[in-house]
Amino acid sequence: MGTLVFDRWWFRAFVAVAMFFACQLCFMISRLQNLDEEKITLQAEVQTLERKRDTLLMDLANKERDILRLDRKEQQLEVLVRDRLSLASTTRKDDPMIYFVTPTAFRPAQKADLTRLSYTLSHVPNLHWIVIEDSDVTSKSISEILQSWYLPRGVAQRNAALAWLRTQLSDLKRGAVYFGDDDNTYDLKLFDEIRSVKVAGIWPVGIVGGLIVEKPILSENGTVEGFNAIWKPDRPFPIDMAAFAVNISVVTSHRGAAFSYDVARGYQESHFLTGLGLTRSDLEPKADNCTKVYVWHTRTEQSKLSKDDWRRLTAKDREQFDDVEAHCLGL
Amino acid sequence: MGTLVFDRWWFRAFVAVAMFFACQLCFMISRLQNLDEEKITLQAEVQTLERKRDTLLMDLANKERDILRLDRKEQQLEVLVRDRLSLASTTRKDDPMIYFVTPTAFRPAQKADLTRLSYTLSHVPNLHWIVIEDSDVTSKSISEILQSWYLPRGVAQRNAALAWLRTQLSDLKRGAVYFGDDDNTYDLKLFDEIRSVKVAGIWPVGIVGGLIVEKPILSENGTVEGFNAIWKPDRPFPIDMAAFAVNISVVTSHRGAAFSYDVARGYQESHFLTGLGLTRSDLEPKADNCTKVYVWHTRTEQSKLSKDDWRRLTAKDREQFDDVEAHCLGL
Numbered sequence: 001m002g003t004l005v006f007d008r009w010w011f012r013a014f015v016a017v018a019m020f021f022a023c024q025l026c027f028m029i030s031r032l033q034n035l036d037e038e039k040i041t042l043q044a045e046v047q048t049l050e051r052k053r054d055t056l057l058m059d060l061a062n063k064e065r066d067i068l069r070l071d072r073k074e075q076q077l078e079v080l081v082r083d084r085l086s087l088a089s090t091t092r093k094d095d096p097m098i099y100f101v102t103p104t105a106f107r108p109a110q111k112a113d114l115t116r117l118s119y120t121l122s123h124v125p126n127l128h129w130i131v132i133e134d135s136d137v138t139s140k141s142i143s144e145i146l147q148s149w150y151l152p153r154g155v156a157q158r159n160a161a162l163a164w165l166r167t168q169l170s171d172l173k174r175g176a177v178y179f180g181d182d183d184n185t186y187d188l189k190l191f192d193e194i195r196s197v198k199v200a201g202i203w204p205v206g207i208v209g210g211l212i213v214e215k216p217i218l219s220e221n222g223t224v225e226g227f228n229a230i231w232k233p234d235r236p237f238p239i240d241m242a243a244f245a246v247n248i249s250v251v252t253s254h255r256g257a258a259f260s261y262d263v264a265r266g267y268q269e270s271h272f273l274t275g276l277g278l279t280r281s282d283l284e285p286k287a288d289n290c291t292k293v294y295v296w297h298t299r300t301e302q303s304k305l306s307k308d309d310w311r312r313l314t315a316k317d318r319e320q321f322d323d324v325e326a327h328c329l330g331l
Numbered sequence: 332m333g334t335l336v337f338d339r340w341w342f343r344a345f346v347a348v349a350m351f352f353a354c355q356l357c358f359m360i361s362r363l364q365n366l367d368e369e370k371i372t373l374q375a376e377v378q379t380l381e382r383k384r385d386t387l388l389m390d391l392a393n394k395e396r397d398i399l400r401l402d403r404k405e406q407q408l409e410v411l412v413r414d415r416l417s418l419a420s421t422t423r424k425d426d427p428m429i430y431f432v433t434p435t436a437f438r439p440a441q442k443a444d445l446t447r448l449s450y451t452l453s454h455v456p457n458l459h460w461i462v463i464e465d466s467d468v469t470s471k472s473i474s475e476i477l478q479s480w481y482l483p484r485g486v487a488q489r490n491a492a493l494a495w496l497r498t499q500l501s502d503l504k505r506g507a508v509y510f511g512d513d514d515n516t517y518d519l520k521l522f523d524e525i526r527s528v529k530v531a532g533i534w535p536v537g538i539v540g541g542l543i544v545e546k547p548i549l550s551e552n553g554t555v556e557g558f559n560a561i562w563k564p565d566r567p568f569p570i571d572m573a574a575f576a577v578n579i580s581v582v583t584s585h586r587g588a589a590f591s592y593d594v595a596r597g598y599q600e601s602h603f604l605t606g607l608g609l610t611r612s613d614l615e616p617k618a619d620n621c622t623k624v625y626v627w628h629t630r631t632e633q634s635k636l637s638k639d640d641w642r643r644l645t646a647k648d649r650e651q652f653d654d655v656e657a658h659c660l661g662l
Binding site: 008010011013014017018021022024025028029031032035036038039042043045046049050052053056057059060063064066067070071073074077078108109111112113115116119120122123185186187188204206207210211212213215290291292293296298299300301302303304305306309321323324325327328329 | 408
């Protein structure tokens with residue numbers, strides 16, 4: 001019977017069909033498994049991506065918050081800057097330095113004048129303020145030597161500043177030196193003029209030398225051909241200390257140029273500028289061809305005080321003043 | 332034969348197996364199709380997510396660039412602010428305003444003094460600067476009426492400021508009024524003292540009234556019990572104009588209080604303060620219990636000029652000055 005069945009045609013057909021279906025099924029199952037795996041992989045991928053998306057969205061939200069915060073901060077800062085820095089230009093890293101030399105001496109209004117000047121200078125970028133106070137010892141000995149002679153103001157202080165500049169900045173090529181008294185008045189525009197000086201710059205000064213404006217007279221081609229000074233007009237440079245600035249390298253390369261107790265009154269500027277080897281033709285007219293006044297030779301009035309107060313001020317002994325007076329005088 | 336085949340058991344088994352496999356196959360195929368569809372959907376989803384991720388990453392990069400830019404900008408601004416606003420505090424939106432009243436009159440150093448003062452005031456937040464220039468017409472007529480009488484400085488200008496304040500700010504409850512001359516010197520710390528005034532504040536003034544410091548004398552419990560003034564010490568308020576500030580509402584609610592040409596010299600402050608209904612006990616001692624000097628009564632020296640210059644300055648005719656002189660004088 002067994003052999004009979006295997007030999008029957010229908011059995012063979014049956015087996016063939018079964019085999020075909022089985023193969024098909026196996027193939028299907030394997031594809032299904034593959035697809036299932038693929039599906040799981042893809043689902044995992046989707047999950048990863050979704051997680052990633054959520055993280056990114058959170059990051060974005062954080063960053064947007066950051067930006068909002070920074071924007072607000074920037075606006076605040078800009079308001080701050082606009083409201084209170086409107087007078088000054090922005091920081092200029094590559095701009096030459098200004099060495100602003102202020103000789104100063106003790107007097108009732110000294111603290112007031114220096115306070116006021118500091119508020120002006122705090123508007124100026126790239127400015128190095130060199131304040132040289134009259135040392136009691138030095139000036140006392142000098143005044144003792146000279147006794148009742150006329151003692152010009154600020155000679156020792158300005159020379160001390162020159163010595164400092166020559167020691168500290170001997171290699172500097174750019175930058176300008178300006179001698180600015182502590183009670184003069186400076187327009188902020190002056191500092192751009194000082195900064196642009198190549199060798200020596202000159203400009204008008206207001207209310208000085210008995211004139212409303214003391215200024216150089218320019219020739220038609222724009223060079224300095226004279227001065228309008230009425231006081232000692234025969235000086236080589238009949239100008240005020242506030243009228244000029246010189247390049248730092250000119251100062252450091254002429255180590256002999258200085259101020260002196262041995263020159264006639266009004267000749268300090270001429271003595272210093274000729275010592276730097278400068279002539280009138282070296283002067284660069286600034287301040288819109290010397291047509292604008294950016295510095296005024298203002299003087300703070302001598303305080304009206306009692307003889308006893310003046311005696312105490314001359315002694316300059318902290319013990320003789322109460323705390324409020326000491327605060328007022330900067331002692 | 333046909334019927335025979337269909338009735339055979341093996342044929343039935345054969346059909347049953349074939350049916351089973353066919354069903355299985357159909358099911359498999361349908362699952363496969365489903366899975367294929369799912370796969371395509373998932374792949375599309377993955378693509379969408381990937382695209383989304385790329386967009387988000389790009390967004391993030393942009394935002395990070397933004398943040399970097401803002402950070403850099405903020406740093407620059409902060410450097411700017413630190414370098415040059417170090418003297419002033421940050422903007423204080425809710426802080427009371429200071430109404431800083433400056434009477435001014437034409438003179439050689441007027442432009443210089445106002446320039447210098449503007450640089451100080453530009454450091455102060457929440458300050459409204461009211462500059463009242465002596466009108467030629469008014470003061471001429473007044474001086475004609477009074478002829479050779481002593482004419483106190485700034486009366487008309489200060490009253491004009493009071494009228495303006497009373498018209499413009501009648502409803503204001505917070506804010507302080509201060510009368511600040513154009514050649515006085517102000518420490519920036521003064522402005523915080525002015526701002527903190529509730530009714531009327533008082534503080535020492537440097538170099539005024541023949542004293543190094545003119546100041547109120549405080550009792551042990553910190554109230555004002557007297558003054559150290561040596562010039563006309565019997566005045567109700569023997570103090571300088573720079574020594575006090577009053578709340579704006581006190582000014583607007585006492586419309587009669589003003590300065591006057593009819594009071595004796597040195598009595599302007601007393602006339603105004605009593606007009607506001609104030610007594611010594613109303614004064615709030617400021618500036619660290621009146622132990623610090625934040626304002627100096629500096630005076631800019633009268634310019635030394637020729638008679639002809641003074642004649643031109645008195646005429647104040649723009650035509651009589653050249654362009655540089657006019658720029659110097661602010662004409």
